[in-house]
Amino acid sequence: MAKKFNNLSKNREKLLSEQEKLQQQVIDLQKQVYRLQIEKDxxxxxAEIIKKNRVSF
Structure with a gap:
């Protein structure tokens, strides 16, 4: 019974660690999306400015 509890405890720790890693990955990806959206804008x-300048000539 104690062995089963230790295995469950270890599995829980692994899952919590993985959850933290995934949460950090989500944060990093949200920051990347934000930066890429600004770059796209x-x-x-x-492109609009260049297009207007070409029309002027």
């Missing part, structure tokens, strides 16, 4: 704005 900036590139779209730059």
């Amino acid at each position: 900036a590139l779209e704005k730059a």
Whole structure:
């Protein structure tokens, strides 16, 4: 019975560790999405400006 409890305890610790890693990965990916969205917006704005300048000539 004690062995079973130790195995459950170890499995729980592993799962909690994995959960923490996954939560950090989610945070990192959310930050990356935010940065990429800003980059996309900036590139779209730059493309608009270039397009307007080409029309002017």
